[in-house]
Structures are given as C-alpha cells and as structure tokens.
Amino acid sequence: MSQQKFLASQSIGSFLETLLREHRVLVPLCEGDSVVFRPFRKGGGLELTRMPTTSPKEATFPRVETLMSFTQKVSAPQEEDGGKERPEIELTEHLPQDSTVVFGSRPCGAKGKTIFSRVYDTEAVKDPYFIARRDNTLFISIACSAPETTCFCTSVGGGPADSTGSDILLIPVTDGFMAEAVTEAGAKLMESAFFDAGTQKAEEAQAVVERAETKLGQAQDFSNAREKLLKLFDNESFWEEMSAKCISCGTCTYLCPTCYCFNITDETAGNTGKRVRTWDNCMDYLFTLEASTHNPRSSKAKRLKNRVGHKFSYYPSLHEEHIACCGCGRCIKSCPAAVDIRQIVKSAQEYEDVNI
Amino acid sequence: MKGLEELKDKIHEILPDLDLVIGWEQGYDGLHATPLFIKTPEDVDRLIIGPLCVHNLATYLPGLKDKKVGVIVKGCDSRAVIELLQEKLINKDNVVILGLTCDGVINLTKLGRKIGSLGAVDDVKVEGEKLNVVIGDQQHNIAFSEVKQDKCENCIYPNALVFDHFIGEPVDRVENVGAEHQSLSDFEGKSFDQRFAFWKHEMSRCIRCHACRNACPMCVCRDHCVAMTRNPHWLSQENNVAENWMFQMIHVMHLTGRCVECGECERACPMDIPLMLLRRQMNRGVREVFDYEAGIDAQNRPPLLTFKVEEDNISEREW
Numbered sequence: 001m002s003q004q005k006f007l008a009s010q011s012i013g014s015f016l017e018t019l020l021r022e023h024r025v026l027v028p029l030c031e032g033d034s035v036v037f038r039p040f041r042k043g044g045g046l047e048l049t050r051m052p053t054t055s056p057k058e059a060t061f062p063r064v065e066t067l068m069s070f071t072q073k074v075s076a077p078q079e080e081d082g083g084k085e086r087p088e089i090e091l092t093e094h095l096p097q098d099s100t101v102v103f104g105s106r107p108c109g110a111k112g113k114t115i116f117s118r119v120y121d122t123e124a125v126k127d128p129y130f131i132a133r134r135d136n137t138l139f140i141s142i143a144c145s146a147p148e149t150t151c152f153c154t155s156v157g158g159g160p161a162d163s164t165g166s167d168i169l170l171i172p173v174t175d176g177f178m179a180e181a182v183t184e185a186g187a188k189l190m191e192s193a194f195f196d197a198g199t200q201k202a203e204e205a206q207a208v209v210e211r212a213e214t215k216l217g218q219a220q221d222f223s224n225a226r227e228k229l230l231k232l233f234d235n236e237s238f239w240e241e242m243s244a245k246c247i248s249c250g251t252c253t254y255l256c257p258t259c260y261c262f263n264i265t266d267e268t269a270g271n272t273g274k275r276v277r278t279w280d281n282c283m284d285y286l287f288t289l290e291a292s293t294h295n296p297r298s299s300k301a302k303r304l305k306n307r308v309g310h311k312f313s314y315y316p317s318l319h320e321e322h323i324a325c326c327g328c329g330r331c332i333k334s335c336p337a338a339v340d341i342r343q344i345v346k347s348a349q350e351y352e353d354v355n356i
Numbered sequence: 357m358k359g360l361e362e363l364k365d366k367i368h369e370i371l372p373d374l375d376l377v378i379g380w381e382q383g384y385d386g387l388h389a390t391p392l393f394i395k396t397p398e399d400v401d402r403l404i405i406g407p408l409c410v411h412n413l414a415t416y417l418p419g420l421k422d423k424k425v426g427v428i429v430k431g432c433d434s435r436a437v438i439e440l441l442q443e444k445l446i447n448k449d450n451v452v453i454l455g456l457t458c459d460g461v462i463n464l465t466k467l468g469r470k471i472g473s474l475g476a477v478d479d480v481k482v483e484g485e486k487l488n489v490v491i492g493d494q495q496h497n498i499a500f501s502e503v504k505q506d507k508c509e510n511c512i513y514p515n516a517l518v519f520d521h522f523i524g525e526p527v528d529r530v531e532n533v534g535a536e537h538q539s540l541s542d543f544e545g546k547s548f549d550q551r552f553a554f555w556k557h558e559m560s561r562c563i564r565c566h567a568c569r570n571a572c573p574m575c576v577c578r579d580h581c582v583a584m585t586r587n588p589h590w591l592s593q594e595n596n597v598a599e600n601w602m603f604q605m606i607h608v609m610h611l612t613g614r615c616v617e618c619g620e621c622e623r624a625c626p627m628d629i630p631l632m633l634l635r636r637q638m639n640r641g642v643r644e645v646f647d648y649e650a651g652i653d654a655q656n657r658p659p660l661l662t663f664k665v666e667e668d669n670i671s672e673r674e675w
Contacts, residue, residue: 031561033465033628050473053626054563063563063595148475149385245391247415248578250565251626267592278593281565285579333475336571336624337411338383338390 005190006199008176015194016040016103023101023138026059028052037102048104048142055257055330056105060113060133061279063254067129067264068093069274096129100137101189108153108328110139110165112257115326118319119260129277138185141166142177145208147216150329152342155220158327160212171205178205220342222312222323228348229313236301238351242344243304245337250281252307252331252339258324261287282307304344312345357405357456359524363428364400366521370426370452371397377426377454378416380409386479386490387464391416394426407482407500410461412436412618415573417446424450430458431513435616435651436573438518442654443614443661445576455516457527460500460508462487465628467503471496506632507619510537518654540636555601561627562600568631569607571624574614582606608634613642613659616651645669 007015019025025040034053040046068091075086102110113134120127121134144151144160153159163169167186170177178201181187232238253259263280266273280287283304288297297303315324325341332340367377376395381402383390389408394400405428413427414436429437437453440446468474471489479490482500489496501509515526543551569575569583583591583603590606591599607621615635622632642648646659646669666672 032558032630033468034561034626036561036627051475053628064593146473146475148473149387149477150475241393244393245416247567247570247624249567249570249624250563251567251624254563254565255626263593265586265593267594276592276594278595284566284584286584332384334626336567336620336626338388340384340390343384 003197004178004180004200004202004205005195005197006173006176006201007170007179007195011176011194012046012103013043015192017042018192018194019101019103019189023099026056026100026102028104037105040103046104049146051106051148051328052104052109053330053334054255055112055328056102056109056139057112057257057259059100059102059137059139061116061130061260062133063279065096065129065277066094067275067277070272072271096132096136098133098136100133101140102137103140105139105141105166106144106328107141107160107162107164107166107169108144108151108158108326109257110141111158111162111326112165113137114165115258115315115322115324116260118322138167138183138189139165140168140170140186140189143169143171143205143209143212145172145212147212148329148333150333151216151327152220152329153327154213154216155222155342156323156325156327160216161209171208173201173204173208178202220346222345222349225312225323225345225349226316226321227313228351229309229345232348232351233305233309235351238348239301239305240299242308242347243299243301246283246300246304246339247337248283248285248300248303249336250283251334251336252341253281253283254279255330255334257326257328257330258311282310304339308341308344308348311341357407357409357430357458359456360403360405363405363454363456363523364403366454366523367394367400367403367426368397370521371400373424374426374452375423376420377428377452378413379403379428380405380411380413382408385477387467387474387477405456407460407462407487407504408480410464410505410623412571412573412620414440414618415571415620417451417573418576419578421446421450424452426452426454428454428456429516429519430456430461431511431515431517432458432507432616432618433573434516434518435513436618437651438654439574439614439616439651439658440576441518442651442656442658452521453516453519455519455522457515457524458508458511459514459527460504460511462500462503463505463623466505467498470498470503505619505623506537506539507617517652536640537632537636539630539633540640543633556597558629559597559600559604562595562604562629563627564595564600564603565626567624567626568604568621568629571620572607572611573618573620574611574616575607582610604631604634608638611635612638613646613648613661614650615639 016025026037027040028035028047029038030047035047035050036054037056071090073088075088077083077085120130163182167183169180169182181190261280262277264277266275289295311324376393379392380389381392382404391411412433414433476491481488485500487498487500583606591602619632648659
C-alpha cells in the first residue's frame with residue numbers, strides 16, 4: 001500500500017473544481033429524497049453521508065448510449081445503374097471520448113464494473129464502448145463507515161474498505177479523509193496539492209474500518225450456493241414460493257451496480273435514426289420473449305430464479321468462483337416488496353437439509 | 357390496526373378451504389414488513405399487522421385468479437378489491453376478504469427525513485400517538501402523525517369497505533377531512549412554468565423500472581403493457597425526461613376513474629418521485645366530471661367503462 005495522504009473536507013470542492021478542467025466529474029447529490037450521481041458543478045453540493053440510491057454504474061455503462069447514428073440518403077441518378085437512384089446509408093459511430101472521475105462512490109459501487117469487465121473484455125469478445133469508458137474513468141471511493149441493515153459486502157468477497165475497482169480509496173476521519181492510491185492513475189491525481197502528506201491519521205482510519213467491519217457482523221457463507229442453486233433449477237415450487245411477493249419490476253436490476261444486461265434498438269424518425277443501447281431488465285416478461293412468441297421465462301418465478309442463479313451460480317462457475325454481486329443491498333433496500341436476495345440464497349442453501 | 361389474535365384464529369378457520377392467505381410478516385429489519393403468503397397453519401404464526409404493513413395486497417389478486425385466495429385488507433386496500441370486482445378482473449367466488457380497521461401506516465421516506473438514514477433501524481414501535489424508533493442505543497420519539505403516509509392524512513375510509521370477515525370493531529369515520537390532499541392545492545398554486553419545471557426535474561430521475569406500474573393494483577396489463585410495445589411505438593427505449601413523462605402520462609391516463617389512491621405507485625418508486633400528485637389531479641377531474649369515486653361500491657360501474665348519451669356534467673351541445 002502506498003503512502004496515505006490527507007484530504008481535508010473543506011478542500012473537496014476546490015479539488016473537484018480542478019478536476020473539471022480535464023474530466024467530467026460525477027458526484028452523489030440529493031435530488032428530492034433520493035441520492036443520485038450527477039455531474040459536479042462549481043459551488044454545487046455533495047451528499048457523502050447517505051448511501052446513494054442509484055449506483056455509479058452509469059459512469060462506465062450508461063443507461064442509454066448511442067452506438068451509432070444513421071441517415072438514409074438517395075444518390076443522384078447513376079449512369080452505370082441505368083439512370084436509377086441508389087440508396088445510401090450514412091453511418092456515424094459514437095465511441096465515447098469523455099474522461100470521467102467518479103467521486104464519492106462507496107467501495108461496493110466502484111467494484112461493480114469489475115464484474116462486467118470479465119464479460120465485456122475477454123480474449124474472444126471486446127466491447128469497445130465499455131472498454132473506452134472503463135479505461136477513461138477513475139473512481140475515488142469513500143470507505144463505508146456506516147453499513148446498513150441491507151449491506152452484505154463481506155459475504156460476497158468485499159468489505160467496507162475494499163479497494164477493488166477504485167483508483168483512490170478515501171477513509172473518513174476527523175475533518176477529512178485519509179487517501180490511499182490504489183492505481184497509478186489514482187497516485188497521479190493524489191499529486192494535487194490538496195492531498196497533504198504531512199497529516200497522518202492512519203490509526204483513526206484503521207479504527208473506522210474496523211468499526212464498520214464489526215458492524216457488518218458475521219459474513220454469510222455463500223460458497224456452496226453455486227451447486228445448491230443449480231440443484232434447484234427444476235424445482236418450480238421452490239421458486240414460486242421465493243418469488244410470491246416479487247412484483248416483477250426492475251428496481252433491483254436498475255439500481256444494481258453489477259447487472260450488465262442490455263437491449264439494442266434502432267430508434268428512427270423519418271430517414272434518420274440511431275442505434276441505442278439501453279439497460280435491460282431480466283425481471284421483465286419481454287427480456288426473453290422470442291419472435292415466435294415462445295417465452296422461456298414466462299413467469300416471475302422463472303425470472304427471479306434466473307436473476308439469483310446468474311449472480312450466485314452461473315456467473316461464479318464461469319468466472320473463477322466470483323459472485324456477480326457486490327453486496328450493496330440496493331435490491332433489498334429499494335424493493336417495493338422487501339424481497340431479500342440473501343434470504344433466497346440462504347433458503348436454497350438450506351433446502352436439501354430438510355427435504356432429503 | 358387491531359385484532360391480530362382474532363385475525364390469526366379466523367385464518368386458521370378458513371385456511372383449509374383456501375390455497376393461500378396473503379398477509380404481512382416482519383421483513384429483513386425492524387422497519388420493513390413484507391408480504392406473507394400463508395399456506396400452512398405454521399405460517400400463520402409469522403403474521404403481523406400494524407403501521408409497517410404498507411403494501412396493498414390486492415395487487416397480487418389478479419395474478420392469482422386460478423387460486424382460492426384469502427386477502428387481508430386495510431380500508432384503502434379494500435377499495436382496490438372493489439374496483440377489481442367492478443371491472444370483473446377478479447372472481448369474488450375465489451376471494452375471501454379479511455377486513456381490518458386502520459389508523460395509518462408509515463411513510464418511510466418521511467421517516468427518513470426525520471432520522472437521516474433508515475439503514476440502521478433496529479425496531480419501530482407505535483406507542484399511542486408516538487413512534488419510537490430504536491437505532492443502536494439511540495431512541496427517537498416522533499409524532500406518528502408526522503410520518504404517516506399522505507393518504508392517511510385525509511383518510512375517510514379507515515375500515516375495510518368490503519369484507520367477508522371483519523376483524524375487530526370498525527372505528528368511526530374520520531370527520532373534518534377534505535376529499536383532496538393539501539399537496540394538490542399547494543401544487544396548483546404554482547404557475548404553469550413552475551409546475552412544468554417541477555415535473556421535468558422529477559422525470560429526470562425516473563429510471564423506468566416500472567415499480568409504480570407493477571405495484572399498482574389497477575395496472576393489470578402487467579406483461580403486456582402498451583408502454584413496452586415496439587409496434588405501436590409509443591415509447592422508445594431511451595431513458596430521458598420526454599420518454600419518462602410520456603410513460604407516466606400513459607400510466608395516469610389508464611387509471612382515469614379507476615385509481616383508488618392507495619399510493620402504492622409513489623411508495624414503490626425507488627426514486628421517490630411524487631407520483632400521487634398526478635393521480636390526485638386526475639381523480640379531481642373524475643369527481644368533477646362524473647361525480648364518481650373509484651372503489652367504493654362493487655355494484656357501481658366505473659365511468660369510462662360505460663356510456664351515456666348525455667353526461668350530466670358535460671355540456672357537449674353547447675360547445
């Protein structure tokens with residue numbers, strides 16, 4: 001670990017203003033009763049105590065992005081075509097150019113992108129849009145000092161001061177934060193004069209992290225969830241029971257820092273249009289509706305099974321046992337019916353114990 | 357809400373003839389109740405009633421049409437059951453209604469404004485008019501009236517309006533409350549530009565998760581919502597203010613004369629968008645034009661499900 005530096009609370013605004021010269025800066029802001037990531041503006045406020053309602057996923061994987069735009073034109077009559085007009089399509093690709101800094105995400109939120117990085121940046125498949133954004137986005141995360149009843153990061157391989165996915169990790173201490181560079185790009189940002197190498201509060205920082213870890217309590221052991229969930233794949237009554245109260249909306253999916261499914265549609269108007277990529281939602285009936293009208297996931301039970309199975313079973317079996325969940329608890333906290341994914345996995349893990 | 361033991365006894369009595377009874381149980385922390393689907397006598401032990409029991413369980417009924425279902429309802433919830441019966445969206449023969457009397461449920465957003473974060477609450481108790489919130493070794497005493505849901509503030513239907521079994525004693529209808537919530541006249545006091553700016557700002561936050569739609573007991577199209585079709589292409593996949601606003605307009609228009617103001621859309625919204633303002637405005641229009649309130653009388657026909665050559669309050673010929 002590199003040397004810790006101190007960032008005073010009162011310097012944050014000025015520091016972010018210097019970042020604005022080169023980057024788009026996203027920060028958590030209060031909007032209505034929610035906390036959302038929005039572009040930072042000079043003199044603008046910040047909400048760094050409450051856990052943001054939305055995740056910072058949008059920085060690397062926006063909810064809507066234009067992949068390309070197109071215009072259909074008709075050429076002048078061509079002699080070689082016997083005087084006929086020839087339709088022409090003019091295409092413009094929109095590769096992301098921005099450089100972004102996300103300030104004030106929690107470690108769980110910053111970790112999210114590492115989960116879909118394993119899917120969108122592989123030997124076989126490279127998603128140029130995601131990769132361009134990921135490589136041009138820096139995360140300055142704040143270690144979590146106030147875990148909530150819905151938090152379970154330590155059960156899925158994370159922790160209140162997990163630096164995975166962050167470039168700088170800030171740990172809250174009196175009057176500011178102790179900053180640790182996680183990546184070289186983070187260390188470069190920390191060369192700014194706002195980071196003070198003279199003030200040392202390492203012990204206080206350590207105590208903050210330990211308190212948060214204690215508060216999180218015993219981690220849930222999900223290690224056998226992978227096989228247990230697979231065994232329950234055809235158990236319809238189990239999934240009907242688990243999904244009975246689910247209303248099949250997209251709250252869990254759209255607030256999740258790790259969900260990465262998308263839809264691609266052409267949105268046209270006259271002779272022009274654009275191809276947009278938008279977040280998709282596996283809890284929706286249309287997600288797997290086929291052109292033939294057959295739907296392999298026609299009921300909410302099948303859809304919830306897929307969501308839980310994907311995160312805790314299918315993804316881990318493809319990606320070195322990593323669970324596709326960062327434990328932020330947004331899906332639990334914001335669920336209109338208080339569906340608890342921890343409880344569903346636990347029920348699956350315990351299922352055979354009583355039903356042999 | 358009173359009569360938990362009486363309610364449990366009644367469920368034990370009727371459960372053998374039913375596939376399930378829908379109620380509430382304690383959720384993952386002291387602050388959240390969660391819907392409970394009772395199938396066995398043992399499940400009955402988990403039942404709770406009280407100010408955390410916010411969910412309108414009537415929402416689940418259209419999805420369980422082929423089952424014999426018991427459902428526990430507050431006054432406001434019972435209006436949704438009535439409206440579903442009026443529209444023949446559920447079959448009364450398959451539903452047993454357990455009616456409660458209610459003195460209000462908690463609005464967690466309002467509570468959050470009072471205590472900051474909701475994330476560490478250990479327990480919540482109602483003691484008379486006070487709400488006692490326990491967070492670690494701290495105790496917050498809050499006036500229950502300040503954190504009740506908006507709909508409870510001017511509730512005139514504290515007792516279930518339709519029921520097969522009523523639990524406890526009905527309370528007197530609350531007097532001196534207007535039919536309209538204060539927020540509507542407050543909002544209408546603003547200029548057109550202010551109102552439009554307000555909605556544009558709110559809609560920028562909408563994530564189109566459709567929680568408002570799926571939590572709504574009257575949104576019965578569910579998997580076949582017009583907002584999701586590609587043809588006709590009412591909405592694009594883009595998540596922006598115009599498309600979000602269009603979706604919310606579709607939603608509110610389809611609730612004309614049907615919305616019972618149970619407030620589930622607003623409660624379900626993860627982004628805390630005050631959707632009930634739109635519903636209240638629409639319901640005022642329905643009251644003025646049709647002298648009608650949804651979900652009060654199962655024998656009544658909703659105004660847009662019928663046709664009169666001459667509407668009483670619409671002077672078509674004089675246009």
